[in-house]
Amino acid sequence: MFSPNDDPGGRETESAEAKHLHSNSPDVARPSDLERASVSLCKLNRSPSTSAVAENATSPQTPRLGPPPPPPKIRLLVSVRNLEEAKVAIAGGVRLVDLKEPSKGSLAPTSPDIWRSVSEFVTQDAGDHNCAGIDLSIALGEPDTAVKFADQVPRTVRFAKAGLSGLDSAEAVLKFWRLLRAQLPAPVTLVAVAYADYQVAGTLSPEQVAQLALQFGLRHVLIDTFEKSGGSSLKQLGRQRLGEFAVAAQTLGIWWALAGSIDRQETQSLLKDQVWPDCIAVRGAVCEGDRAGTISPGRLVGWTSMLNNS
Template sequence: MSLTSLSESAAHSQRGLSQEWLVSVSSESEMAMVLGYPVDILDFKDPSSGPLAPSEPSLWGLAVERLASGGPALSAALGEGGEAVRLAGQVPREFGFAKVGPSGCQTSMQVCDLWQSVRKPLADSVKLVGVAYADSAAAHSLSPEEVFSNAARFGLRHVLVDTWSKSGQSSLDILGWDRIRELSSLARRHRLWWSLAGSLTLDIAMAINERRIPVDCLGVRGDLCEGGRAGTLSETRLNAWSAMLPSRQ
């Protein structure tokens, strides 16, 4: 289905959509473009360097200056392991969220030790997001279900499901509808806010709502770009996604 057809269908069939919308950007120009849309969370990362590769910290400072008078919540991807620990202290206190990838964490102790090491230097105002990779075997990490349960025990309130291998497979392709629904139930049981990302497309987002699966936030990058996630943000694609959020218009 074309983007035009999808956006028209979304506008007619998805009234009352309640998800927050997270959009990832990698430059000042992309940030400026996205601020013209009803984005709830503006996320900063370097999509050419990995699933959660960080952008230059200088871009975080520019975002704080640009949004001093208000705007979407700000989120920083910090990368994996030691890189995330090194960068955590540089995240401005004005940011709402910081994300750390769990690759290589194959036990509960390992992932909780990582979260502790990253959370310690973060400003109290910045919420640490526990990331789970749908393709956890490829990332040598805990399954999404294990990450959710450990996040609740550790005291995190926010979790994100993403993909480690940016091969074109979406989180839905890997997990399937039954596990997506189960993760939603698990999040509700543990009172976690959860975001679904990982090669999401507009038709997947529409299907989530048609199936009435509670997802707190949809995280998007690749489907908004010409040339894939490392390509250029497209106003046409941003407009199509915006049409799925009629209550924001």
């Protein structure tokens, strides 16, 4: 088992908090973190029955493990497929822009040429395009493609993420993350991806992924769906399970994003029930038609307004 203290690349003298926010280097995980992870996340690691999921998805109350934390400032991530869509998203007030090709899978990568063009547009902006404070995210695909492309991610990118489909053991996941971290530029933060429909993807549960991420020194987790035809992350996991994950993540210092065909109505319902991810990630919900359509400026305004006023 990989120890979070085994960092083959060495560590600089910056604080652990700064490191996990701005680098893919592993954090120095305190023993108390891992002890609490074992208690908080392992007890959540279960596969509820279909009827339980359905009941949780419609339950008006989410049992909490303690006093509710204060609501965070929830960021909106919008996935775009090219520079033109990135410009629309930025003009619509989106400050976290993700690059992926939605017609080819949940986390299918666009071309490295598009990564570079969007990165150059954002970093070379002189104030003409409202790019100040923009963070870029890159989808690398699943294990068979991610390692091939990781070393081409621009150093100016903030986040990189790759799916874990087919990796059904802790050892396989940790080996994959080691390979990715060795390939990614040092400033890029590696995000641990968990699938709500993990059985379909043939991988570990969100709770298991989060626990491994802590052990490995990763503090950013994305919950997504592998198959887009099977329903949203909320429908897959249920309101109670997502609520328990949110509380454990807040307690353990995990920054987490919720994606997976989440619509505005579901998001408003989750926020009302104090299920507060740090980030909501969308694609189809801000497109004309389905997720393969084009970005709609009007829908962007609806989402940014909702989260700004939440």
